[in-house]
Amino acid sequence: xxAHSIAATLAASxxxxxxVDSTWVLWxxxxxxxxxxxxxxxxxVTDRQxxxxxxxxxxxxxxxxxxxxxxxxxxxxxxxxxxxxFNPDRSRVEVLLAPREGRVYPNLADHRKNVEYDVGRVxxxxxxxxxxxxxxxAQGRWVVVPFQLRVNPGQAGDK
Amino acid sequence: xxxxxxxxxxxxxxxxxxxxxxxxQDLAAVQKSDARYADRLRRAVATRFLDTNEFSLADVPVxxxxxxxxxxxxHLGSRHNPAVAREALEESRKDVASVxxxxxxxxxxxxxxxxxxxxxMFPLAQMARERRKLVIPIFVRPSFEWxxxxxxxxxxxxxxxxxxxxxxIRCIEILNDRGYSADHPQPQSVVWERMNLPIARALxxxxxxxxxxxxxxxxxxxxLCAGAGRYRIGFAEIDPAxxxxxxxxxxxxxxxxxxxxxxYCFTKPAGTSLVCIQGDWSNVVDGRIKxxxxxxAAGNAAESTYVPLHARPAHAPRPWGVTMLCAEYTGNxxxxxxxxxxxxxxxxxxxxxxxxxxxxxxxxxxxxxxxxAPPAPIRASxxxxxxxxxxxxxxxxxxxxxxxDVAALAIAGNGASxxxxxxxxELRKLLGTVWFRTVFTQLSQPWRDRxxxxxxxxxxxxxxxxxxxxxxxxxxxxxxxxxxxxPIETILPDAVRGDVQLLIxxxxxxxxxxxxRFTFAEEPQxxxxxxxxxxxxxx
Numbered sequence: 001x002x003a004h005s006i007a008a009t010l011a012a013s014x015x016x017x018x019x020v021d022s023t024w025v026l027w028x029x030x031x032x033x034x035x036x037x038x039x040x041x042x043x044x045v046t047d048r049q050x051x052x053x054x055x056x057x058x059x060x061x062x063x064x065x066x067x068x069x070x071x072x073x074x075x076x077x078x079x080x081x082x083x084x085x086f087n088p089d090r091s092r093v094e095v096l097l098a099p100r101e102g103r104v105y106p107n108l109a110d111h112r113k114n115v116e117y118d119v120g121r122v123x124x125x126x127x128x129x130x131x132x133x134x135x136x137x138a139q140g141r142w143v144v145v146p147f148q149l150r151v152n153p154g155q156a157g158d159k
Numbered sequence: 160x161x162x163x164x165x166x167x168x169x170x171x172x173x174x175x176x177x178x179x180x181x182x183x184q185d186l187a188a189v190q191k192s193d194a195r196y197a198d199r200l201r202r203a204v205a206t207r208f209l210d211t212n213e214f215s216l217a218d219v220p221v222x223x224x225x226x227x228x229x230x231x232x233x234h235l236g237s238r239h240n241p242a243v244a245r246e247a248l249e250e251s252r253k254d255v256a257s258v259x260x261x262x263x264x265x266x267x268x269x270x271x272x273x274x275x276x277x278x279x280m281f282p283l284a285q286m287a288r289e290r291r292k293l294v295i296p297i298f299v300r301p302s303f304e305w306x307x308x309x310x311x312x313x314x315x316x317x318x319x320x321x322x323x324x325x326x327x328i329r330c331i332e333i334l335n336d337r338g339y340s341a342d343h344p345q346p347q348s349v350v351w352e353r354m355n356l357p358i359a360r361a362l363x364x365x366x367x368x369x370x371x372x373x374x375x376x377x378x379x380x381x382x383l384c385a386g387a388g389r390y391r392i393g394f395a396e397i398d399p400a401x402x403x404x405x406x407x408x409x410x411x412x413x414x415x416x417x418x419x420x421x422x423y424c425f426t427k428p429a430g431t432s433l434v435c436i437q438g439d440w441s442n443v444v445d446g447r448i449k450x451x452x453x454x455x456a457a458g459n460a461a462e463s464t465y466v467p468l469h470a471r472p473a474h475a476p477r478p479w480g481v482t483m484l485c486a487e488y489t490g491n492x493x494x495x496x497x498x499x500x501x502x503x504x505x506x507x508x509x510x511x512x513x514x515x516x517x518x519x520x521x522x523x524x525x526x527x528x529x530x531x532a533p534p535a536p537i538r539a540s541x542x543x544x545x546x547x548x549x550x551x552x553x554x555x556x557x558x559x560x561x562x563x564d565v566a567a568l569a570i571a572g573n574g575a576s577x578x579x580x581x582x583x584x585e586l587r588k589l590l591g592t593v594w595f596r597t598v599f600t601q602l603s604q605p606w607r608d609r610x611x612x613x614x615x616x617x618x619x620x621x622x623x624x625x626x627x628x629x630x631x632x633x634x635x636x637x638x639x640x641x642x643x644x645x646p647i648e649t650i651l652p653d654a655v656r657g658d659v660q661l662l663i664x665x666x667x668x669x670x671x672x673x674x675x676r677f678t679f680a681e682e683p684q685x686x687x688x689x690x691x692x693x694x695x696x697x698x
Contacts, residue, residue: 072317102341
């Protein structure tokens with residue numbers, strides 16, 4: 001009885017499947033895949049934008065704090081040029097600093113210690129920022145201060 | 160009135176040495192034209208070099224040394240540590256305070272480079288301010304870009320400046336960075352002289368206002384110095400040929416030079432500023448200088464915040480020029496309470512009555528702010544008694560006494576039968592000035608009696624209600640000592656303040672008993688209760 005009823009159910013299902021058009025199945029799979037891709041891309045873009053925002057905020061604040069003691073005598077005048085270079089895939093931001101015309105700071109030729117001190121000072125002021133500094137280097141007239149986004153201990157699998 | 164130039168630390172000491180040298184050069188020039196004036200200037204300025212390091216003061220006269228922190232530093236320096244210097248100052252606080260107490264005006268000079276200057280500059284200014292001195296701190300922010308110090312010390316110097324701002328103590332901030340110009344390189348000695356010369360020269364202007372006579376009262380200076388912000392000192396020499404007026408170009412150039420001082424940190428519009436013009440030329444020249452300075456101060460602003468206080472000696476020996484102590488406009492501030500002294504002033508040159516073997520120069524000059532061009536000074540030897548000179552007003556006579564005019568001194572010493580009228584309003588104004596207190600000592604008893612009679616006969620003084628300590632009282636109920644505290648501890652409306660200060664001046668000059676001779680008019684009850692309320696609100 002039992003075996004007979006199972007066989008009947010299977011036969012009915014096979015008949016039902018036979019009646020479905022395979023084209024629709026393929027379309028369904030395609031739509032599903034597109035939805036998954038859109039979802040994933042959206043998440044990727046959102047994450048990337050969040051990282052970029054984080055980097056931009058950090059970079060701008062860093063430059064502002066770096067600049068602050070230097071512009072006190074004439075607040076309307078900037079005394080350094082600055083740029084930010086982002087690499088969100090590698091979670092890396094580079095702050096580029098250079099003296100404006102008539103000024104000599106920052107540079108690594110004769111002010112390396114002062115720049116190192118200043119980077120430390122600014123990071124202390126920013127109170128535990130999510131970026132850690134990496135060795136700085138000179139590129140043309142620019143002093144490049146690279147920062148790496150600190151890996152969240154939970155994400156790294158650290159217990 | 161004496162000014163104390165107090166340096167702190169090695170850098171401050173170097174600046175003070177330079178200022179002292181420049182001031183001496185000025186004195187040497189003044190000496191040639193007016194020895195008595197030079198002597199007066201010389202005695203009005205005292206210098207002290209404060210340091211933790213005995214060796215750095217080796218070339219300073221012993222009486223000018225002010226070594227601090229024997230226990231803390233063993234006089235070997237603060238080891239480039241501002242905290243050690245601060246503790247050293249704390250250890251020697253009494254010694255430093257006793258020096259400060261002798262001077263109503265303290266020009267404090269220090270740099271933010273290493274230990275002593277950076278550590279003591281602000282506490283010293285605060286100490287002077289607490290003792291109700293008029294303190295002008297000159298603080299040098301060193302350059303790290305040009306490797307005078309490292310960035311860490313530069314940032315510390317910034318913190319010192321922040322302390323001044325937080326405590327609402329105005330200061331001069333010199334930026335050493337501005338002394339380096341790649342386009343126009345200069346030897347360091349030239350740059351330092353350029354930085355220091357305006358300070359040395361401006362001292363003459365400041366001395367004139369404080370210890371000579373002036374349209375600028377010390378209370379005006381108290382307003383100039385109030386509030387946070389920066390000062391800027393400017394100076395320009397004007398050297399016209401004998402008997403000639405300065406040319407337009409000279410005036411233009413001097414005004415510009417006086418206004419611009421690229422070494423100073425000064426970022427806000429100019430507010431109350433002291434302009435002192437010294438030179439025997441016409442009032443047209445004065446007007447042009449004032450006009451040029453006002454135009455530069457106002458700039459393109461729609462509403463100018465520039466409030467000049469003009470001081471103009473009727474007679475000033477060369478070198479001539481214009482000095483300016485300019486304050487940033489940082490809002491309206493209540494004037495500082497400064498303890499202007501009565502006793503520690505510079506004594507005037509000997510009176511005519513004393514036997515002087517050498518001829519004494521007589522200077523006949525126009526009164527201050529005369530509407531017409533002052534005549535050139537006439538010099539003559541005094542052998543017979545001075546020719547009678549007329550002083551049309553009592554103020555003119557006092558001005559003459561203050562500048563040691565022999566004719567004025569003769570009238571002041573006698574004067575019982577003088578026909579010079581004393582105007583009540585003029586007398587009240589004179590009593591409010593510090594320089595008049597010096598003049599008062601030169602006036603004979605009949606003059607003093609006459610002045611007091613005029614004050615007493617001027618009618619009753621409103622018996623204002625004021626706060627004295629924790630209580631509220633009418634002014635006729637207060638002792639002289641209590642009265643003196645009233646304007647210091649309470650902000651008073653102008654009318655009340657004027658009356659209180661008049662009584663204080665009378666008590667100071669004629670003695671406390673003289674106050675009791677005034678009659679007081681009771682104020683209406685309604686007004687009284689309103690005022691009492693307002694005083695409580697002002698506390």
